[in-house]
Amino acid sequence: MSDMASRPSSAPASPAPSLLQLFAAFALISLCGFGGVLAWSRRMLVEQRQWMTAEEFNASYALCQFLPGPNVVNLSVIFGGRIRGPLGSLVALVGLIGPPFVIVSVLALAYARFGAIAALQRMLVGIAAAAAGLVLGTCAKMALPLLRDRFALAPSMALVTFAAIGVMRWPLHWSLALLVPVSIAIAWVRR
């Protein structure tokens, strides 16, 4: 946020990267990104390589949060595409997904072999419990602005979605086919 003020909206400082640079940057983002890749992608694209201004990054990321699918994966596709067209998208995507795919495949192999060990199971349960807490804590931070809603319609939509998916365990696509149009209609009426 701090460099938003120091650098007003203008073209990025560096020239557009080549396909190889694009691949290397997203592979590095991916390999450094433990527990969330967002912070690393911002550091890489805006601060280190200066391929995007802070404003461009914020706008692209805001867009990606509302697109379906993984946010940072969408960011790689949109950024790669703007710079180098469809091939740029593909290269950025493979850079982002390729290295963790290899690492996780090795982990999966190890899990298939050693997953039954009781101490390992308990360790993973502990990590899952902590990770669930992190998800809930981050979610609470995101939800705070919703609570300023005067008629509590947005919090109600969030609550209904939570109940349908988290408690009732209804299928995602049927639930959203109903909830998304209702929520957008409410937002449209109240605009």
Place this chain on the structure above:
Amino acid sequence: MNDATLTRLAGHFALMSLFAIGGANSAVPEMQRVAVEVEHWMTARQFTGLFALAQLAPGPNVIIVTLIGYQAAGLLGALVATLAMCGPSCLFAFYIGRISERMKGEVWTAVQSGLLPISIGLIAASGFVVASAAAHNAAAVLVTVFAAVLCSARRLNPLWIFAAAALLGIADLL
């Protein structure tokens, strides 16, 4: 048998790809429902283990689908699940990225503010589903609550929290 599993992996994750509003974590309850309850690819306990493994690996959260695919149908399953989960949403993102400069005004704002509460509800459901699966005893619930409070209160590398929770698990406290 294996071909049928691959087809089902592709179908489930391609559909999920387009409904994961708010990121890959939004689809975790649906992944668990499909993998455990619908397809019986694994037990709920195994799913919880895979979720934890995905947190330990570097890279985007979506990588949990690689683990699910592997568990269901080996390396090929991992590849099919990953491609299916990324493919449709990437095509959509590529197209929207092209026209996003023209997407301004009231409709676009209404779509954004309408989708926000949905994605928050989905992410809360993810946290809840995984927390309940991991809640074998009171200590595990405490770990979840403590992690939630800690991450809202201050910036801390999540790996420290994971390391502490892993140690508690190994010490047979969870």
